[in-house]
Amino acid sequence: MDATGEEPAVVLDGVTKTYRLGEPIDALSSVSLSVPNGSYTAIMGPSGSGKSTLMNLVGCLDRPTDGRVLVDGRDVGALSERDRTALRGRTVGFVFQTFNLMPRLSALENVSLPLVFQGVSRRKRRERAGELLSRVGLGERTDHRPNQLSGGQRQRVAIARALVADPAIVLADEPTGNLDTGTGDEVLELFCELHGEGRTIVVVTHERDVAEHAERIVHVLDGEIEGIETLGAHRPVGTET
Amino acid sequence: MSLRAIRSHPLRSALTTLGVLIGVAAVISLVILGASLQAEVIDEVGGEDATQIYLWNAPEDAQGPPGSGARAVFTESDIDELRGINGVEGVAPYAPIGVDSLGHGGDTVAGGDTIATDPSYFAEEAIAEGRAFEQGEPEIVLTPQAAEGFDEEPAVGDQVTITFDDGSEAELTVVGILDSSEARSPFDGFGEGSRLYVPTEPYSRTTTESVGDEQRVYAQVVVSAEGPETVESVGVDLEEYLETESDAATLLPGGFVFEIQTNEELLEQVNDLLATLTGFITGIALISLLVGSIGIANVMLVSVTERTREIGIMKTVGAQNRDVLQLFLTEAAILGLLGAAAGALVGFAGGYIATQFIELPFVAPLEWAIIAVCVGIFVGIVAGLYPAWSAARTDPIDALRYE
Ligand SMILES: Nc1ncnc2c1ncn2[C@@H]1O[C@H](COP(=O)(O)OP(=O)(O)OP(=O)(O)O)[C@@H](O)[C@H]1O
Ligand SMILES: [Mg+2]
Numbered sequence: 001m002d003a004t005g006e007e008p009a010v011v012l013d014g015v016t017k018t019y020r021l022g023e024p025i026d027a028l029s030s031v032s033l034s035v036p037n038g039s040y041t042a043i044m045g046p047s048g049s050g051k052s053t054l055m056n057l058v059g060c061l062d063r064p065t066d067g068r069v070l071v072d073g074r075d076v077g078a079l080s081e082r083d084r085t086a087l088r089g090r091t092v093g094f095v096f097q098t099f100n101l102m103p104r105l106s107a108l109e110n111v112s113l114p115l116v117f118q119g120v121s122r123r124k125r126r127e128r129a130g131e132l133l134s135r136v137g138l139g140e141r142t143d144h145r146p147n148q149l150s151g152g153q154r155q156r157v158a159i160a161r162a163l164v165a166d167p168a169i170v171l172a173d174e175p176t177g178n179l180d181t182g183t184g185d186e187v188l189e190l191f192c193e194l195h196g197e198g199r200t201i202v203v204v205t206h207e208r209d210v211a212e213h214a215e216r217i218v219h220v221l222d223g224e225i226e227g228i229e230t231l232g233a234h235r236p237v238g239t240e241t
Numbered sequence: 242m243s244l245r246a247i248r249s250h251p252l253r254s255a256l257t258t259l260g261v262l263i264g265v266a267a268v269i270s271l272v273i274l275g276a277s278l279q280a281e282v283i284d285e286v287g288g289e290d291a292t293q294i295y296l297w298n299a300p301e302d303a304q305g306p307p308g309s310g311a312r313a314v315f316t317e318s319d320i321d322e323l324r325g326i327n328g329v330e331g332v333a334p335y336a337p338i339g340v341d342s343l344g345h346g347g348d349t350v351a352g353g354d355t356i357a358t359d360p361s362y363f364a365e366e367a368i369a370e371g372r373a374f375e376q377g378e379p380e381i382v383l384t385p386q387a388a389e390g391f392d393e394e395p396a397v398g399d400q401v402t403i404t405f406d407d408g409s410e411a412e413l414t415v416v417g418i419l420d421s422s423e424a425r426s427p428f429d430g431f432g433e434g435s436r437l438y439v440p441t442e443p444y445s446r447t448t449t450e451s452v453g454d455e456q457r458v459y460a461q462v463v464v465s466a467e468g469p470e471t472v473e474s475v476g477v478d479l480e481e482y483l484e485t486e487s488d489a490a491t492l493l494p495g496g497f498v499f500e501i502q503t504n505e506e507l508l509e510q511v512n513d514l515l516a517t518l519t520g521f522i523t524g525i526a527l528i529s530l531l532v533g534s535i536g537i538a539n540v541m542l543v544s545v546t547e548r549t550r551e552i553g554i555m556k557t558v559g560a561q562n563r564d565v566l567q568l569f570l571t572e573a574a575i576l577g578l579l580g581a582a583a584g585a586l587v588g589f590a591g592g593y594i595a596t597q598f599i600e601l602p603f604v605a606p607l608e609w610a611i612i613a614v615c616v617g618i619f620v621g622i623v624a625g626l627y628p629a630w631s632a633a634r635t636d637p638i639d640a641l642r643y644e
Contacts, residue, residue, distance in 0.1 A: 061557060061638050082561060089559020100554045100641060114558040161558065 007073050009169050009200040010035040010058050015067035017053050017223075027053040028223045030067065035202060037168075040195045042211035043204045045220035051204045054220065055173050058202060060088040072168065089114055093162030097174035099154045101146040101161075107133060108142040111160045118165065132160040136190060152183030159190055169200045176210055188213050250544075254576060257540040261580030261620060262587065264529025265613045269588025270595060271522045272609050275515050277592075277601040281432065291469045292330070294476055295427060295502045296462040296483075298493060307427035307502060308335075311460035313447050314492040318456060322487070323464060326478045328471035331361025334459035335428050336445040339406035343387075343437065345399065350390045352403070353435035357445035362425065362438065362463060363417075371397035371417035377442045381413040386422035387435040403437075413439065427507060428461050432600030452488040472503050530616065534624035537576050541569060541628035552632050553640025562633040569629035570622055577621020578614060585613045 010033075017028040027050045035041055035058075043051050056062040057069050060076050063084075069076040072091050076084060088094075101110050112120075112129035120128075133142055136156040146154055155175060162170055172191070176184035192213060195201050203214065211217045212231060219226040297311040315334065323332045340352030360373035363382065374380035381401060388394045395401055399415045419425075422433040429436065441457060449458045464479065466472045483489055483499050493499070502510075545552070552565055589605060596603045 056638055059557075085556065085559060085561050088557070094557055096641070100550075100557070102551055102554055104551075113555065117555070117559045117561065117564050165559070 006037060008034045008070075009037045009039070009072065010202075011068075011070040012054075012057070013068040013070070015057060015064045015069055017050075017057065017062070018065040026223050028057075028064075031223070031225055032067075033218065033225060035200060038195075038198045038200055039216070040191070040201045040214045041203070042214035042217045043202065043220060044206060044208070044211050044217055045226075046206070049220045050223040051220055052173055053223075055094075055171055055202070055204055058169075059092050059094050059171050060084050061094075089117060090165055091167055091169055093165065093167035093170045095155070095158050095162045095170070095172035095175050097177045099146070099158045099178075101154060101157060103146055106143050106145055107138060107149065107157045107160075110146070110157055111164050113161060114165045128164055129160070132164055133157070135163075136160045137186075150183075152179050152186065155179060155183070155187055156190070159187065163194070167199070169202070170194055171202050173204045174206070175203060176205065176207070184210070253540060254579070257536050258533070258576055258580030258583065260529060260533030260536040261577055261617055262533075262584040264526055264533055265581045265584025265617065266587035266591060267529060268522050268526045269585055269609055269613060270591035271518065271525070272606055273589065273592025273604065274595055274601075275518050275522075276604040276606050277596045279511060279515060280604045281601050291504055292466045292472060293426065293504060294464040294466065294472060294479065295500075295507075296464060296479065297428075297460060297500050298489070298497050299500050300496055301498050306430075307500070307507065308461045311500075312492075312494055312497065313449070313458040313460045314489040314497075315459045315462050316449065316452060316456050316488040316492070317458070318453065319483075319487045319489050320459070320462065322482060323462070323479065326475060326482065328467050328475045328478075329464060330467045331359070331465045333359035333362035333463045333465075334441055334445070334457070335362070335426070335461040335463055336441060336447065336459050338439070338444060338446070340437065341404045341406050341408075343390075344402040344404070345391050345395045346393045348391045348393060353387055353390070353437055354429070355403075355437040355439065356429075357439050357441040358463075359441060361465060363419070367420055367425070368417045369420040371415070374416050374438070374440050376440045378440065379411060379413045380416040380440065382417040382419065382438040383415060384419050384422040384434065384436045386433055387437055388418055390435055403439075411444075426463050427502075428463070432602075434600070449492065452491055458492070472505075476501055476503060526616075530620050533577075533580060534620045537573055537580075537621055537624035538628060540576070541573050541625050542631075544572070545569065545628045545632040548632075549635060549640045549643040552635045553637045553643065556635065556637035557641065565635070566629045566633040569632050570625050573625020573629065574618045574621040577617040577619070577624070579617075581613045581617020581620075584617070585610045588613070 012031050012033040015028055015031045016026060019025045019027055031054065043054065045051050057064055057076070058071065060071055063077045071087060074087060079087065102113065105113070108126065108129050111132055112125035115125040115128065130142060133139055136159055138153060138156055138160070141149065141153060146157070149157065155178070175187055179187065188210065191201055191203065203210070205211050215231055217229040217231065219229065295307050296315070297308045298314055299305070299310045303310050320332050320334055323329060336357040338355050338357050340355040342349050342352055360375065363373045374382055381403070383395065395415050397415055397418060401413055401415060402410055403413055404410050422435070424430050424432060424434065445457050447458055448455050464475065466475045480499065480501055555565060593603055
């Protein structure tokens with residue numbers, strides 16, 4: 001907790017992540033970063049700079065080789081696998097560049113999947129998943145399977161799934177990478193809305209344009225934070241600079 | 242979700258369950274056969290049969306059903322002597338005779354099993370209509386099944402024409418119809434049959450001149466004791482007579498021994514046979530269930546690899562290891578269950594057909610269906626343990642990277 005009594009959503013403290021395949025590669029080296037509660041952060045950097053590695057750590061999918069990662073005040077590296085999974089399920093919503101939807105499940109079932117593992121009843125799951133699909137504008141497509149949806153629709157299903165457990169933190173790794181500008185904008189608008197609701201948003205992107213919707217941009221290079229850029233007013237979606 | 246995975250690969254799932262299916266089907270049909278055989282024997286051993294003693298001879302160490310391989314050695318005078326043993330109620334020689342055909346009212350049917358015997362072969366209550374034949378009379382007793390073989394069923398009092406396999410014919414009067422077509426002794430074989438019974442005098446033609454005057458001689462004899470409690474002592478006296486004073490002892494070929502068997506012993510023998518059968522069944526069951534479980538394990542491993550990405554997705558959205566474990570174990574258990582259930586159906590059908598074919602009563606041990614289903618689930622779970630465990634262990638990041 002800091003002096004204001006407001007605890008940051010995520011704290012990275014001297015985090016190093018080393019991959020050992022043959023000779024060790026430091027995907028991240030001694031990275032420290034604090035992501036305040038309710039903030040909107042963009043992460044930019046060239047390919048291979050360690051952005052996805054960083055997101056996996058923040059998303060409690062992975063543990064640091066060295067240093068500490070605190071999510072919602074809890075030390076991810078010190079948690080058991082079981083507690084880490086539970087923290088991930090309840091606190092973090094993850095949106096992937098490649099959607100990562102279950103091919104055999106319908107949109108509604110995909111969205112309700114996280115609740116299955118939290119022991120929510122079937123009726124409540126369907127209700128909640130239906131609400132979220134309507135919210136992302138897919139209320140009419142609940143029974144479609146991923147291969148019956150367009151790229152933008154799939155990404156919206158993935159966002160609905162990330163939100164179904166009402167997470168405080170929403171992480172997105174290249175959420176617009178596979179989308180055209182129009183559908184990309186719709187997705188970004190959704191993130192702005194979520195930010196407006198007080199959620200903490202972290203988006204990885206290599207497009208400056210996308211990054212500028214955030215309150216600040218963290219530049220990553222070769223596994224290190226190169227600089228943090230604070231943006232002024234929140235730019236509405238769709239307006240070109 | 243497990244069901245969906247199975248349904249998305251119907252052929253593969255069907256082939257996977259084949260091992261379990263065949264194993265369970267084999268076991269259940271054999272169990273039905275065994276139970277049916279046992280029921281048949283117990284049925285026969287019950288009641289009047291408990292007082293019967295079966296007498297024949299066979300080469301030493303011979304295996305086979307009662308009466309098989311027996312030589313005609315028991316002479317008419319032996320039969321008379323046996324009748325004199327204390328506690329004996331009746332002695333019926335048993336002599337299958339060759340009959341080509343049987344005619345009645347212009348209709349001719351194949352002879353079936355024709356046996357020359359003594360009226361004491363039939364208990365009074367076993368005759369549904371009429372009476373037993375009398376020795377020396379041209380009379381015949383039929384099983385209901387034999388009577389039903391004719392378009393116009395012969396009734397008590399009707400004449401039938403019997404053609405022996407040497408071509409000679411005889412006119413006989415039907416004097417009795419039995420209450421059932423079931424075998425009346427192990428010499429009759431098992432189950433229902435079309436059987437004709439005629440008196441040994443004059444129809445049994447095997448004779449010997451080696452001992453005294455020419456007289457009839459038989460391979461098989463049924464002795465009825467006065468009650469179940471005298472069976473044992475009669476058996477002892479019988480054996481003593483046969484071994485010492487009988488014509489049979491003189492006529493018995495070298496290497497042959499007398500076989501004296503009560504129904505109780507027969508039942509024991511069947512139980513021994515069933516024990517062997519049970520061992521055999523257990524062997525088949527184990528082997529096929531092993532093969533079946535290897536099949537399930539194999540398909541589950543393929544399925545886990547194929548769905549690595551899906552497993553990764555589930556884990557990133559909060560699936561615990563035990564959720565994944567449970568999912569795959571359920572899938573394996575369902576595969577095992579499906580195999581076992583289908584196997585049980587096939588087994589019951591197979592057992593039914595087999596019992597009909599060898600004319601045994603159909604006894605369906607339903608508890609075996611339940612056992613089969615439980616075993617199927619168990620095999621599925623055991624086979625699924627390793628694949629499910631390896632699925633549960635999957636690292637979500639690696640899994641998502643998996644193409
Ligand atoms: N599982 C792994 N094993 C070995 N090396 C890895 C692994 N994951 C990532 N790396 C390495 O770590 C470095 C950072 O990878 P990362 O995926 O974080 O990059 P990125 O910034 O997300 O790139 P992109 O923009 O292309 O997605 C790369 O050099 C990569 O080769
Ligand atoms: Mg990346």
